[in-house]
Amino acid sequence: MNKSVEIKNLDLEFGAVKVLQNLNLDIGKGEFLVLLGSSGCGKSTLLNCIAGLLDVTAGQIHINDKNVTWAEPSERGIGMVFQSYALYPQMNVEGNLSFGLKNAKLPKDEIAKRIKRASEILQIEPLLKRKPAALSGGQRQRVAIGRALVRDVDVFLFDEPLSNLDAKLRADLRVEIKRLHQNLGNTMVYVTHDQIEAMTLADRIAIMRGGQIMQLDSPEEIYGRPVNKYVAGFIGSPSMNFLEGRIEGDVFLVGDLAIPLAGYEFASGNAVSGEASLGIRPEHVVTGELVGNAPFQIDIDVSLIEPTGSDTLVDCEVAGHPFRVRMDGQAKIKVGERLRLGLDLSKASLFDKTSELRL
Amino acid sequence: MNKSVEIKNLDLEFGAVKVLQNLNLDIGKGEFLVLLGSSGCGKSTLLNCIAGLLDVTAGQIHINDKNVTWAEPSERGIGMVFQSYALYPQMNVEGNLSFGLKNAKLPKDEIAKRIKRASEILQIEPLLKRKPAALSGGQRQRVAIGRALVRDVDVFLFDEPLSNLDAKLRADLRVEIKRLHQNLGNTMVYVTHDQIEAMTLADRIAIMRGGQIMQLDSPEEIYGRPVNKYVAGFIGSPSMNFLEGRIEGDVFLVGDLAIPLAGYEFASGNAVSGEASLGIRPEHVVTGELVGNAPFQIDIDVSLIEPTGSDTLVDCEVAGHPFRVRMDGQAKIKVGERLRLGLDLSKASLFDKTSELRL
Amino acid sequence: MADARPSQLFRNKSAKIAAIPMIVTALFVFVGGTAWTIVYSFTKSGLLPRLKWVGLDQYERLWSTKRWIVSIENLMIYGLSMLVLVFVIGFILAALIDQKIRFENTIRTVILYPYALSFVVTGLVWQWILNPEFGIESIVRSWGWESFAFDPLYNADIAIFGVLIAGLWQGSGLVMVLMLAGLRGIDQEVWKAARVDGIPAWKTYIFIVIPMMRPVFITTLVLVVTGIVKIYDLIVAQTGGGPGISTEVPAKYVYDMMFQANNLGQGFAASTMMLLTVALVVIPWAFLEFGGSKKRG
Amino acid sequence: MVDITSSQLSGPQGPKPRKALSRRNILLYGTLFVVTVYYALPLYVMIVTSLKGMPEIRLGNIFSPPVEVTFEPWVKAWAQACTGLTCDGLSTGFWNSVRITIPSVILSIVIASVNGYALANWKFKGADAFFTILIFGAFIPYQVMLYPIVIMLREIGLYGSLTGLVIVHTIFGMPILTLLFRNYFTSLPEELFKAARVDGAGFWGIYFRIMVPMSLPIFTVAMILQVTGIWNDFLFGVVYTRPESYPMTVSLNNIVNSTQGVKEYNVNMAATIITGLVPLTIYFVSGKLFVRGIAAGAVKG
Amino acid sequence: TELEVMHWWTSGGEAAAVKEFADAFNGTGNTWVDAAIAGGEAARAVMVSRLTGGDPMGAFQFNHGRQAEELIEAGLLRDITDIAEAEGWKDIVNPPSLLDACTVDGRIYCAPVNIHSWQWIWLSHKAYDDAGIPVPSNWTEFVAAAPALTEAGKLPLALGQQGWQQRGLFNVLFAALVSNDVFLSVYRDKDAEVAAGAEVAAIFGAASDARAMAAGSTVQNWNDATNLVITGQAGGQVMGDWAQGEFAVAEQVAGEDYSCLPGLGMTELLSTGGDAFYFPVLNDDAEKAAQAELAALMLKPATQVAFNLKKGSLPVRGDIDLSTANDCMQKGLELLSSGALLPDTAMLNTPDTADQISTLFVEFFSDPTITAEDAQAQFVKIIENAE
Numbered sequence A, B: 001m002n003k004s005v006e007i008k009n010l011d012l013e014f015g016a017v018k019v020l021q022n023l024n025l026d027i028g029k030g031e032f033l034v035l036l037g038s039s040g041c042g043k044s045t046l047l048n049c050i051a052g053l054l055d056v057t058a059g060q061i062h063i064n065d066k067n068v069t070w071a072e073p074s075e076r077g078i079g080m081v082f083q084s085y086a087l088y089p090q091m092n093v094e095g096n097l098s099f100g101l102k103n104a105k106l107p108k109d110e111i112a113k114r115i116k117r118a119s120e121i122l123q124i125e126p127l128l129k130r131k132p133a134a135l136s137g138g139q140r141q142r143v144a145i146g147r148a149l150v151r152d153v154d155v156f157l158f159d160e161p162l163s164n165l166d167a168k169l170r171a172d173l174r175v176e177i178k179r180l181h182q183n184l185g186n187t188m189v190y191v192t193h194d195q196i197e198a199m200t201l202a203d204r205i206a207i208m209r210g211g212q213i214m215q216l217d218s219p220e221e222i223y224g225r226p227v228n229k230y231v232a233g234f235i236g237s238p239s240m241n242f243l244e245g246r247i248e249g250d251v252f253l254v255g256d257l258a259i260p261l262a263g264y265e266f267a268s269g270n271a272v273s274g275e276a277s278l279g280i281r282p283e284h285v286v287t288g289e290l291v292g293n294a295p296f297q298i299d300i301d302v303s304l305i306e307p308t309g310s311d312t313l314v315d316c317e318v319a320g321h322p323f324r325v326r327m328d329g330q331a332k333i334k335v336g337e338r339l340r341l342g343l344d345l346s347k348a349s350l351f352d353k354t355s356e357l358r359l
Numbered sequence C: 001m002a003d004a005r006p007s008q009l010f011r012n013k014s015a016k017i018a019a020i021p022m023i024v025t026a027l028f029v030f031v032g033g034t035a036w037t038i039v040y041s042f043t044k045s046g047l048l049p050r051l052k053w054v055g056l057d058q059y060e061r062l063w064s065t066k067r068w069i070v071s072i073e074n075l076m077i078y079g080l081s082m083l084v085l086v087f088v089i090g091f092i093l094a095a096l097i098d099q100k101i102r103f104e105n106t107i108r109t110v111i112l113y114p115y116a117l118s119f120v121v122t123g124l125v126w127q128w129i130l131n132p133e134f135g136i137e138s139i140v141r142s143w144g145w146e147s148f149a150f151d152p153l154y155n156a157d158i159a160i161f162g163v164l165i166a167g168l169w170q171g172s173g174l175v176m177v178l179m180l181a182g183l184r185g186i187d188q189e190v191w192k193a194a195r196v197d198g199i200p201a202w203k204t205y206i207f208i209v210i211p212m213m214r215p216v217f218i219t220t221l222v223l224v225v226t227g228i229v230k231i232y233d234l235i236v237a238q239t240g241g242g243p244g245i246s247t248e249v250p251a252k253y254v255y256d257m258m259f260q261a262n263n264l265g266q267g268f269a270a271s272t273m274m275l276l277t278v279a280l281v282v283i284p285w286a287f288l289e290f291g292g293s294k295k296r297g
Numbered sequence D: 001m002v003d004i005t006s007s008q009l010s011g012p013q014g015p016k017p018r019k020a021l022s023r024r025n026i027l028l029y030g031t032l033f034v035v036t037v038y039y040a041l042p043l044y045v046m047i048v049t050s051l052k053g054m055p056e057i058r059l060g061n062i063f064s065p066p067v068e069v070t071f072e073p074w075v076k077a078w079a080q081a082c083t084g085l086t087c088d089g090l091s092t093g094f095w096n097s098v099r100i101t102i103p104s105v106i107l108s109i110v111i112a113s114v115n116g117y118a119l120a121n122w123k124f125k126g127a128d129a130f131f132t133i134l135i136f137g138a139f140i141p142y143q144v145m146l147y148p149i150v151i152m153l154r155e156i157g158l159y160g161s162l163t164g165l166v167i168v169h170t171i172f173g174m175p176i177l178t179l180l181f182r183n184y185f186t187s188l189p190e191e192l193f194k195a196a197r198v199d200g201a202g203f204w205g206i207y208f209r210i211m212v213p214m215s216l217p218i219f220t221v222a223m224i225l226q227v228t229g230i231w232n233d234f235l236f237g238v239v240y241t242r243p244e245s246y247p248m249t250v251s252l253n254n255i256v257n258s259t260q261g262v263k264e265y266n267v268n269m270a271a272t273i274i275t276g277l278v279p280l281t282i283y284f285v286s287g288k289l290f291v292r293g294i295a296a297g298a299v300k301g
Numbered sequence E: 001t002e003l004e005v006m007h008w009w010t011s012g013g014e015a016a017a018v019k020e021f022a023d024a025f026n027g028t029g030n031t032w033v034d035a036a037i038a039g040g041e042a043a044r045a046v047m048v049s050r051l052t053g054g055d056p057m058g059a060f061q062f063n064h065g066r067q068a069e070e071l072i073e074a075g076l077l078r079d080i081t082d083i084a085e086a087e088g089w090k091d092i093v094n095p096p097s098l099l100d101a102c103t104v105d106g107r108i109y110c111a112p113v114n115i116h117s118w119q120w121i122w123l124s125h126k127a128y129d130d131a132g133i134p135v136p137s138n139w140t141e142f143v144a145a146a147p148a149l150t151e152a153g154k155l156p157l158a159l160g161q162q163g164w165q166q167r168g169l170f171n172v173l174f175a176a177l178v179s180n181d182v183f184l185s186v187y188r189d190k191d192a193e194v195a196a197g198a199e200v201a202a203i204f205g206a207a208s209d210a211r212a213m214a215a216g217s218t219v220q221n222w223n224d225a226t227n228l229v230i231t232g233q234a235g236g237q238v239m240g241d242w243a244q245g246e247f248a249v250a251e252q253v254a255g256e257d258y259s260c261l262p263g264l265g266m267t268e269l270l271s272t273g274g275d276a277f278y279f280p281v282l283n284d285d286a287e288k289a290a291q292a293e294l295a296a297l298m299l300k301p302a303t304q305v306a307f308n309l310k311k312g313s314l315p316v317r318g319d320i321d322l323s324t325a326n327d328c329m330q331k332g333l334e335l336l337s338s339g340a341l342l343p344d345t346a347m348l349n350t351p352d353t354a355d356q357i358s359t360l361f362v363e364f365f366s367d368p369t370i371t372a373e374d375a376q377a378q379f380v381k382i383i384e385n386a387e
């Protein structure tokens, strides 16, 4: 792979607190990499290290095959977009876009050309003379992206660029960023803790926890074959149901139930046995007419219903474990009703009880 | 209906700005009412009027059949939970819970009893001695709810209680609040601008816009039969696709397409004709094997794909209008691919072009 | 292939260059000046600083001087009363003004304007107003209340409180503005929560709002205490230290020793005592409050 | 749209009736009135006295308005009062004060704001220690530093010059101002600073192009504090300069503190008011900005 | 040549007197650059700072006495012995002690310009008339008359609440009530035993009387106290000869409206303090020349007359005619020429000692619970430690 950003053995400490530990990460040219993780796991810290806004404690950072570990942020060939937009409030949009270019002492016409191009791409031409205070949230975010765009850099860094926006706008801008990536083909590193964003945008997702990368893979892999229980629980909304039990032969025992493992692909290729967690996503539980096809079926009592419009989430219990099922938005069910569920282990995951690794 | 909160001809002005205008609203005993609307539409203002935190300009407010228009907030039998939690930072959790009660000169053992109950319900017993600064966002929110809970009131008011939390926590606490409502059976009035929250929590939703209530109905009705285009577009994520065209006889004409209206229930009972918008939700577009059953079918080019894990969103164009389709998370499609869609107007909505009301 | 880590000394070069005035001031003026003062406090300097060592003589004399003791007592009395009252008054005024009152701007300006006047002016005016011959006392008496007595500046036991009246007049405006700013910075939802809980306003202020205003209180504390420790002009202008020595303060002792008694050594010894006290209290506190890595790195 | 047509309302409705003369209002406005009188009284006395002739002043009552308004004291204070042999009142001193105040205010604010900026955004090793010393410096009585500074200024050859005085004012303004600026800059969003660094702006670029334009309120506060402090300064002005550049407080001192002869209270008061006029004007003009700036610089710790 | 002259004579009469110097100096073709700072303390701070700061003025006024010793030792002041010799100051300055005070190790460093004496009591005729008793003619009578005045609602003794005034009162009592030897052995020889003795105890007794008589005196400034005498609210005030200026301004006539008693009417003598000008060491030759001219000029008969008439003080040379001076001044002149003189305490005591004594009397006069014995004990301590 042609590497755009290479991070080697990176350590970062704030005083006594080790925030990043021996972190290695290679990002390909033109790749859209999403850093995903819960709050405080070190995503922003990593991004700031790449940008040069934090001095690393140990390790190296290469961008486009150049060691930039000690280079100034502006010399690294990166552009950055921040959560709070971080627009310069006293400059108008044009001033915001040109500030970096003027600092780099670019000729005037070159600056004008780049601003023109960026504002066309982002459709902010009518806003060029406005101050940030006179822009809506989405427009501000677009200007913030524009500021990275005009710098004509190879690597874009986004730090939760959409999390200050409301749900609707977030969905729209998400599409725009995706389009932008398709058109520009730059490398993008994108921090978020919204997994929908991560799933929809990423070529690869790096799931972070406690300053380390847990899994680095394509969205489908991460969603379908999470490497450990943490990733499995973290990815997916509503989140995966876990049943704690035991693998014995070709069945998974939980409470009185024996769920056949037929169809499950073990990571090692061979079936194993012992204490384990079975993870099934709410949307992979079959209901209604299709239940008949499922290899394992069970009746449950509905304890809570959450209709979201497009879907209906049903809470119940399976073998003493809380269990959630996603049904069609049209489904008419009531609390207390009895419902038949079908489980298909070909889409499920099994994790070791102690190591929590995928089996 | 047994009324818990009654709002009659309520007006509220800030100086010259009329924020609420002649607003009427009845909330039943034990009902979970959600006030939903975009920012600045007056949701918080209405809630503050009910709580007695704002002096109304005209009209009346009754709580439990008592006219409380002039009563102090603490005498109205309400508890309130705020977006910023508004915990008292210098007191520990127990202090936060008991401060109001001590002030009301309740006997000590009664206070202890109530705190015990509330902290059991909310599972915050281990936190009682901590200061708010030492709590996570979700825990703080729980304490804030606890503060309303100990007051043993009939009506709970929530002002965007979850919007400062991250997505995952929000989903979890949403369930908790729903459970709480099921267990306590109090009346709850809940302000949010997150429609998923609104849909999942509400018995009835009041969609507000510009200080007025646009639609007050059950989530299903609002989702399925929005009274106007604003509500239709506002509710649902990803949002409804609109095709601007014309009704002629029993078809809807848009571009070269003629979509048969068969199955659509007109609000007036009779078919009408004229300029109109056709709204179809992305999840109501049929793909794959089922297309064959749909009354109207069309082939489109996929322009963008957003896999969210559980679903896959496909962007395309229909008769020159951007159009979005929700497909199964397992679906394997590529950008540029040709795809056949099936539309079923029985689940669609039609709105008048000028009045934007449902046809 | 790894580029060497660049020298730490030259990272943030501009920042360090820009901080040179601060560093020079801190080291040469504040530390250097303090050290110089301490050194000369062990000498027998008179009108001019001279290195004639006398050991602790100056300190012995200092602590056996009644005027110095009285000065310290006065500073304590004045300082504590000032601190308490200026905070109480400043806060109450801010709370009153925060009630969405009318004429807010006017009232605020009236309360604040004394801060624009120098202590010399303040002292002079209040000396006048408190003068029994033609000030408040004579006015009230002319209204017919013949036995009315209000002459704090002429009664050695309470003269320091006469100074306090003027000090408060001058200083409470700034505190009021600071407190007002702090109050306006409080999350409104906390107020609402307290109202829903049925907590009376005064309790909300005392138990909830004031604890939340800690940062403002810190800044105010620094401003007020620096003013108290340095108090000199007001005393000179208003009472000249009298009646008797009832309103003497340490800074005045220092100044008088240096320029009236031509006894620099004694003045420096007194200065050293003041600096030492301040340093003992301020430096650890300031380091805790402003140092550390509470903020960004 | 929902439209529940409602019947006639009965019982309490609309805004809660509030008596204009409620107990709360009487207490509130009563207190404020008393307070306002307390604060305004001295200014009133000063103005009234400055407008009276000496005979009227000898009659006593300092609170009574002037029977015969005269501007003689003002003229005298401004243009005729003698300081030793020069009898041009406060006028020369006034211009000297202007010449001292303007550069001192500018320099002290520039240096303090750069300090605050460096401390907030570019922390280097030892920065906290220097800042702590600076805060300690805020507590040092000026008299204590009089001699050391004389010696320092002598060593760098600036003693007696205006530059020397400007430096002294800068030094003594530095602690509090640095504190204010540091707090203010810390409260600005850090991401702005980061964005500017990515945009290639350096220490000074960020300071001038990003920070300064955003800091009007705190610069106002600093300006007000410094103008007040420097304008009212007597000690430094007289000790560190030469007679031709003595500030007007020296003339004021000479007018007010003359040890012999009849005290011309009206002239004293007029001189006092004239001297206070510049800071007073600034207060009256920029009151709102002052409160805003204080909020920005003091609230965030 | 421009010469900057610094002084603290800012009020009406003082400034007028300085103007005589300035005019005379300007008349010689030089320019007097006036630098006046009100308040001796601030002025001294400035002067010393200017000298240490290496930016000296051309000449400055200082209380003539021991204050300047250190400046001379530090080599900051110019030796003007040559000028003094050329002008023959040794012969003309009267009393010679004035010049002695300018002399260190046989060299002369300052030019004395006037004589002020402290030992006066000023009595209000109106006050005594109102009380219906005769105006006292000495301190004993004054003390005896106090109860009558109190009865008449008058303040027997006006006294400003400032240290130097209170110290002054004590020193005047000291000079007037006991013999010169005691005064000199305490203040010049620093004899603590004498200070602890019975004679000094008597003075403290008198001071205690004075304290009782001044109990109702709340004024701060000396001229406010004088004003009490002028208006007849107080019986008398012990104050230096400069008080006379106040009576003159109020257009009162000595002997009719008020009386002045040198030496409190007990021992008729005067102390001879005064003011002097010092000349810092300068580099510029033209300025040096100007300094010399100024120094010489200050003691010229014409300038002396003009200056002292305005200032209300006595000239430093006995050979000039002051017939225009008023009653009280004439009394002073007589005493001066008769040689009934004492050195001024400022010449005997360091400022530090003076300041300690001031503080002692500030306390003593403001706090009636301090007994005369206690005060004397403290006084002895100060004298013991004095240099």
Ligand SMILES: Nc1ncnc2c1ncn2[C@@H]1O[C@H](COP(=O)(O)OP(=O)(O)OP(=O)(O)O)[C@@H](O)[C@H]1O
Pocket (backbone or CB within 6 Å): A014, A017, A019, A037, A038, A039, A040, A041, A042, A043, A044, A045, A046, A193, C293, C295, C296, C297
């Ligand atoms: N300046 C700092 N000093 C000390 N610790 C810090 C500092 N900045 C961050 N940290 C700590 O480093 C850890 C990682 O922080 P970081 O900001 O990278 O998290 P994040 O993954 O971006 O979280 P979020 O999603 O909330 O933005 C956190 O535990 C945080 O407390």
Ligand SMILES: Nc1ncnc2c1ncn2[C@@H]1O[C@H](COP(=O)(O)OP(=O)(O)OP(=O)(O)O)[C@@H](O)[C@H]1O
Pocket (backbone or CB within 6 Å): B014, B017, B019, B037, B038, B039, B040, B041, B042, B043, B044, B045, B046, B193
């Ligand atoms: N104190 C006030 N003075 C004047 N206008 C106000 C005040 N409070 C709110 N408004 C205005 O009233 C309108 C409604 O405000 P409100 O806070 O009720 O909106 P909201 O629906 O709660 O919005 P959000 O979702 O942002 O909280 C807004 O346009 C707002 O600008």
Ligand SMILES: [Mg+2]
Pocket (backbone or CB within 6 Å): A043, A044, A045
């Ligand atoms: Mg982050």
Ligand SMILES: [Mg+2]
Pocket (backbone or CB within 6 Å): B043, B044, B045
């Ligand atoms: Mg709101």
